[in-house]
Amino acid sequence: AAGVIQSPRHLIKEKRETATLKCYPIPRHDTVYWYQQGPGQDPQFLISFYEKMQSDKGSIPDRFSAQQFSDYHSELNMSSLELGDSALYFCASSLGQGIGSPLHFGNGTRLTVT
Amino acid sequence: GENVEQHPSTLSVQEGDSAVIKCTYSDSASNYFPWYKQELGKGPQLIIDIRSNVGEKKDQRIAVTLNKTAKHFSLHITETQPEDSAVYFCAASNDYKLSFGAGTTVTVRA
Numbered sequence A: 001a002a003g004v005i006q007s008p009r010h011l012i013k014e015k016r017e018t019a020t021l022k023c024y025p026i027p028r029h030d031t032v033y034w035y036q037q038g039p040g041q042d043p044q045f046l047i048s049f050y051e052k053m054q055s056d057k058g059s060i061p062d063r064f065s066a067q068q069f070s071d072y073h074s075e076l077n078m079s080s081l082e083l084g085d086s087a088l089y090f091c092a093s094s095l096g097q098g099i100g101s102p103l104h105f106g107n108g109t110r111l112t113v114t
Numbered sequence B: 001g002e003n004v005e006q007h008p009s010t011l012s013v014q015e016g017d018s019a020v021i022k023c024t025y026s027d028s029a030s031n032y033f034p035w036y037k038q039e040l041g042k043g044p045q046l047i048i049d050i051r052s053n054v055g056e057k058k059d060q061r062i063a064v065t066l067n068k069t070a071k072h073f074s075l076h077i078t079e080t081q082p083e084d085s086a087v088y089f090c091a092a093s094n095d096y097k098l099s100f101g102a103g104t105t106v107t108v109r110a
Helices: none
Strands: A005-007 A010-013 A019-024 A031-037 A044-050 A053-057 A064-068 A074-078 A087-094 A109-113 B004-007 B010-014 B019-025 B032-038 B045-051 B056-059 B062-067 B072-077 B086-092 B104-109
Touching (some): A010 A019, A044 A074, A074 A087, B019 B086, B072 B086
Parallel strands (some): A010 A109
Antiparallel strands (some): A005 A019, A019 A074, A031 A087, A087 A109, B004 B019, B019 B072, B032 B045, B032 B086, B062 B072
């Protein structure tokens, strides 16, 4: 079965640079979530989109922005990168929202800021 | 917001034995409790979930129990195998945004 596709898998950037992470949800899934996972930590919710509109916002820094496009893929844009932004970034998708819509995660993008 | 606590943080079991991971949550409005397995270099994979109107759910060697009164839920893995070694996360939600526990690293010894 098709899964959530994230690109790139690995990304190395320097401080103050920008980065763009992409997420392609499971076909027909209309909801996308972004999570950040630091080393040895649990995933922390950043932001979500439902039908191309932002549906919720978590602990996402103002330096980050995201959007969901007409084909339902999503991009997370990160500017003025800091060392502390080094983490795994996961995208998840679901069909609709609510408890009847389990989240399916991609394999993540590992961002390293040097 | 929701706060999920997960114990233990690490768990080592002999192959064939059972493993139990426990979680508590703070928000009584939470009504959906999924469990995820994360292997090295991969994203969390949903292995089982339970809703608040159900007390127990089983899928082959995996079972989850929920006690809404006490606000805790548990994952039980029976007849553990080496491929069960991974990090397991519990989560709770009252809408669609998941709050995760800190994770349990399970090691199955051959």
